[in-house]
Amino acid sequence: MTETRYGKGQYIFREGDPTEYFHIVKEGSVKCVKSSLDGKECTLKVLMPGDLFCCDASAFDGASHPGTAQPMGDVSVLRMKKDAYFKMLRANPDAAMEVIRYLGNRLNEAQEKAKVLALDRADQRLASLLISLAERSGVPEPNGIRVSVRLTRQDMANMVGVTTETAIRIMARFKKARLVSGTAARLVIRDLPQLRLLAST
Amino acid sequence: MTETRYGKGQYIFREGDPTEYFHIVKEGSVKCVKSSLDGKECTLKVLMPGDLFCCDASAFDGASHPGTAQPMGDVSVLRMKKDAYFKMLRANPDAAMEVIRYLGNRLNEAQEKAKVLALDRADQRLASLLISLAERSGVPEPNGIRVSVRLTRQDMANMVGVTTETAIRIMARFKKARLVSGTAARLVIRDLPQLRLLAST
DNA sequence: AATAAAACATGACAATTGTCATGTTTTGAG
DNA sequence: CTCAAAACATGACAATTGTCATGTTTTATT
Helix, strand or coil: CEEEEECCCCCCECCCCECCEEEEEEEEEEEEEEECCCCCEEEEEEECCCCEECCCHHHCCCCECCCEEEEEEEEEEEEEEHHHHHHHHHHCHHHHHHHHHHHHHHHHHHHHHHHHHHHCCHHHHHHHHHHHHHHHHEEEECCEEEECCCCCHHHHHHHHCCCHHHHHHHHHHHHHCCCEECCHHHCEECCHHHHHHHHCC | CEEEEECCCCCCECCCCECCEEEEEEEEEEEEEEECCCCCEEEEEEECCCCEECCCHHHHCCCECCCEEEEEEEEEEEEEEHHHHHHHHHHCHHHHHHHHHHHHHHHHHHHHHHHHHHHCCHHHHHHHHHHHHHHHHEEEECCEEEECCCCCHHHHHHHHCCCHHHHHHHHHHHHHCCCEECCHHHCEECCHHHHHHHHCC
16 A cells, blocks of 8 residues: 655546556545546546545456546545455455445445436536535535635536536626635635525425 | 345335345346436436346445336346345455446446536437447347337436437437437337447537 | 327427637736 | 736627427327
8 A cells, every 4th residue: 555646737547547556545635537529528526535446347357447537736645556455355354345335325426416417407506516515525614614625616617517607607696695605715605505405496 | 035026117115215125136127216306307227137236335324225216117126135235245255346346337337427417418418328228238130229128218318317308309310310210119229330429429 | 999198299489508709807836 | 026827707699408388199908
């Protein structure tokens, strides 16, 4: 299990690269991204410390990475050679069970995301995103919940499948309605209940 | 491991039901569905013989089912009490590894689906669906590939996050362009290469 | 074979979201 | 602190998709 550090502009691995390592996020956040042929990008998930990645099937079949893993700022990642990882899992039922649980949670999450993308309007999808940001990386503050991950409007757009302009416009509306305040450097959720209402309306 | 049969109009379990069993599809197909508060439905996946479900995290935390499992026609399902299933996995590293591989594949699939929903137009999403139907349940025929699962336009609409009308219109276009023929009872993919092209255009 | 229900179909129109263009503000590197 | 790059912002317009209404065809059941 070796520790590796990555910084801005680097990649942990890219879509299509051969799968060699199992990874755990130690410090910082990591973006999982897929892109289409015409350059459009979609952010599938932001991994936080403790999150596993490439703990799964792509690692098995000698296949290649189905997406790109990109550090958001400076990150530190623990990794282990594929073979050693599998050996470890076989020898250690507790670890294997933990990975099964983790993958199951990730699968549920991914399917919930698919549902939101399939059924909700852009503003609802953004509201859902803000809610989960508040829950997963929120820091309580006097006048709301600060999101500790730095996300530009473009990042948010890529996370909910809309254009940057649409994300900007909707966030501007949210700001006007006092549901949120600030931008990437300091995004604060000010009215979580109202956002929840909007997400399910 | 007991076998259970289900028929039209029944449910294997519904969203919110407590998780009690681990399941395997033995015969027939099973729809995994989520619905929103206002009645809109989204089909996450069609399970085929050999597919596992509830092999995952929801089964752990004593949580409830995140979605509904609905038989498509007559199906036969093998199931095992949660506790026995976990005991079996712990005692059997091969089985545990197999579940890890399976969940990983499902996760990749779900994320690919999310990407398509986030980035592609309705016609591209439908083309992608038809491609994967051809690959996963296609039966070669003199003039194309027959889809062995019976799917109405409404089913397809629910699978790609569009309205029934939109699915009907796009399928009509596909039919006119000789990419497909027939309806639910006998859907045939006639020009897979062209569909692939369309899906990634 | 009759018949009700479901599936398929199509038009007119509305709502949502994307595209492109342009300008302002904020951020970060030197 | 300066300055370029990135992020944020907004308008005008186009494209996509949804909504509602209505009608035909197919399917399944008695």
